[in-house]
Amino acid sequence: MYYIGIDLGGTGIKGGIVSENGDIILKKETKTPVEKGYEGVIQSIINLIHELVSEKNIDTKDIKSIGVGIPGVANKEGMVYYAHNLFWKDVPLGEMLRQEFKGIPVYVENDATVACVAEYVCGAMKNKENGVMLTLGTGVGGGIIINGKVFSGSNGLGSEIGHMVVGENFYNCNCGNNGCLETFSSATAIIKYAKKLIEDENKDTLIMEKVQNDINKIDAKVIIDSAKEGDYIGNKAVDRLVKYLAIGITNIMNIIDPDVICIGGGLSKSGDFLLNKINKEIEKYLLFKDLKYGQIVIATLGNDAGIIGSAMLGK
Amino acid sequence: MYYIGIDLGGTGIKGGIVSENGDIILKKETKTPVEKGYEGVIQSIINLIHELVSEKNIDTKDIKSIGVGIPGVANKEGMVYYAHNLFWKDVPLGEMLRQEFKGIPVYVENDATVACVAEYVCGAMKNKENGVMLTLGTGVGGGIIINGKVFSGSNGLGSEIGHMVVGENFYNCNCGNNGCLETFSSATAIIKYAKKLIEDENKDTLIMEKVQNDINKIDAKVIIDSAKEGDYIGNKAVDRLVKYLAIGITNIMNIIDPDVICIGGGLSKSGDFLLNKINKEIEKYLLFKDLKYGQIVIATLGNDAGIIGSAMLGK
Secondary structure (H helix, E strand, O other): OEEEEEEEOOOEEEEEEEOOOOOEEEEEEEEOOHHHHHHHHHHHHHHHHHHHHHHHOOOHHHEEEEEEEEOOEEOOOOOEEEEHHHOEEEEOHHHHHHHHOOOOOEEEEEHHHHHHHHHHHHOOOOOOOOEEEEEEOOOEEEEEEEOOEEOOOOOOOOOOHHHOEOOOOOOEOOOOOEOEOHHHHOHHHHHHHHHHHHHHHOOOOHHHHHOOOOHHHOOHHHHHHHHHOOOHHHHHHHHHHHHHHHHHHHHHHHHOOOOEEEEEOHHHHHHHHHHHHHHHHHOOOOOOOOOOOOEEEEOOOHHHHHHHHHHHOOO | OEEEEEEEOOOEEEEEEEOOOOOEEEEEEEEOOHHHHHHHHHHHHHHHHHHHHHHHOOOHHHEEEEEEEEOOEEOOOOOEEEEHHHOEEEEOHHHHHHHHOOOOOEEEEEHHHHHHHHHHHHOOOOOOOOEEEEEEOOOEEEEEEEOOEEOOOOOOOOOOHHHOEOOOOOOEOOOOOEOEOHHHHOHHHHHHHHHHHHHHHOOOOHHHHHOOOOHHHOOHHHHHHHHHOOOHHHHHHHHHHHHHHHHHHHHHHHHOOOOEEEEEOHHHHHHHHHHHHHHHHHOOOOOOOOOOOOEEEEOOOHHHHHHHHHHHOOO
16 A cells, blocks of 8 residues: 655645655655645645656555645644645645545644654654654744654644743744744744844854855854854854753653654754754753653654655554 | 542542542541651551441452552652652552552552543543643642543653743742743742732732731732732732743643643632633633634532542543
C-alpha cells in the first residue's frame, strides 16, 4: 500500500508517494495558485495527486490514505478554519478531496503537527511514545504526539505552542496578546530584537557589517552567524531567544513531560550551537533538578518532513 | 468489586471503600504520623485499609485496586520522588503496599491528578474525553485526562501546571523560578499581593477592617469577600489573580485544547464570582475568537474528591 502526502505552503505545493516506512518513492511540486482562491488551490492538489499516481503507474485503490499539511488550523473532518497565508477561512478541504478520491481516507493537519508526525515515524522522535515538536521559523509552530498518536485537542485547536504566553515582551503578537513564545523565539522575533538592540545600544556589531549597513537586510542567519563569531549584539539576541525558548520548553515538560522535544524549522539549522545553549539554559528552570526529563533533539528530516508527515497521518 | 481510595495529606489520612460508580460506601480517617517517618505513615495507611475491609466485612479478594493520592510526585510504580509536607524523598510507597496486599494492583498519583480523576468519573468533568483540573489552594495543582485516561507524562513529572511560567512576578516561586502560575493564582499568592498593595498604596480597605487591623490574619476568603463588597484593594488583588489564571488557562487551551477545564481547591469555593471573572477575562486572550473552546467549570466533589479519585485510579 502507498500513502499520499501533500505539503501545502503559501508559495508551493509539494506532493509525494510514501511507503509505510516513511520513505518517499516519488515526489513532485507545483506552485500554489493563491490568486485562484481555494477552489483553484484544491484543484492543483487534485491534479498533483493524479500526476503522482499516473507517473508511478499505480491504481487509486492501492492508496491507503491522503494527508495534507496546511499552514493553518483544521478540525478532524478537514474543515480548514483558517490559513492566513492562503486567505482561507472555513474551507472544506477534506470534504472536497474525499469527493474526488472516493473511498480513500483524507487527513488534514497543521504543518507543524505534520512535521511532528514525520519526525515521530522516521526522524528524531522515532519510536517515542510522547513527543512534542517545535518549529522555529517565521512563527513558532507546535505538534504533539501522545501515546503514539497525533494529539490536536478536542476541537483541533491544540498544539498552538507558539501562542503560549511565557513572559512580557516589548511588542504584541499578531494574535493580539503579549508575551507569546513566538514573539521571543521565532526568526521574526530575533530579527526584531536585534534591530531594537542596534538602534538602542549604538554599538559596533558584525551584524551590520554583514548586511553592508542595511538594517532591513538582517535575517536570523546573519544574527546567529555573528553570535557564533563572538559578536556582542548577536549573542545578546540569541541569548534572549534561548531564555524564553527554555522557559517554553520547561512549561511543556511541566505539563506534558514528553520523552522527547524536537526542534525544527529554519532556526534549527544552527544545530548544536542552539541545542547546547538550550540545554544549558533549561537546567536553571527544571522543577526537579535531580530527576530525568525528556531529551531535546534537533529535527532530522528537513524539507521532506511535510510530505512524509502528511502521508503518515494515515498510518 | 470494591475500590479502595486513600487521600494522604500532611495532617490526615482519609480512606474509603468506593463503588465502581464512584460512590463512597464507607470512609474512615486517621492522623498522619509524620514524625514516625515514612514507615510509620505507610503502616497507618495499611491499618486504615484493614479497618475499612474488616468493618465492611469484605474479603481482600473483593478489592479491585488500591489507589493513593499524595501531596507530591511519584512514578508509575508508585515510587514517591518527593512529598515535601511529609519530608519524603524516594519512598517506595507502591512497592510497600503491594507487599502487604499481594495481588491487588496499587496506584499512586499526585493529589491534584486524583481530584481530576474524581471529577472525571462522577463530577464536573463526567464523560469528557479530555479534561484538565486546576486546584487553587496553598499552591496550584494540576491534573490531566487525555482520551479518557490519566496523563502524567512519560516520567510521571507532567501536569505540574502550577509551575507553568506565565509572566513576571515581584517575588520568586518556591521552586526558584520567577513567574510560575502559582505565584499569581494561589491562595498564598493573593494574600502576598494584597499585603503588598496594602503596604504600597496606603488606602483604607475592608480587608484590614475584617482582620481587626492585624495584617497577618489576612486570608484568601477575607480578600475575596472584600472584593465582593466592592473594596478597591480586594478587587485589585482578585483581578490580578484572574488575569494570570486566564493566561494560564488560555495556554492550556492553546496546547491541550481540552473539552473542559475544572477549577477546584479552596479558592473554587467562591464559585460563580470567580468563574464569571475568569470567563470574561479569557475572552481577551483566546486565539480564535469565533471558534468554540472547552468549557470552564467549578469542581463539584469537594473534600471527598481525594478518596473517590484515588479509588478510581484503578478503574
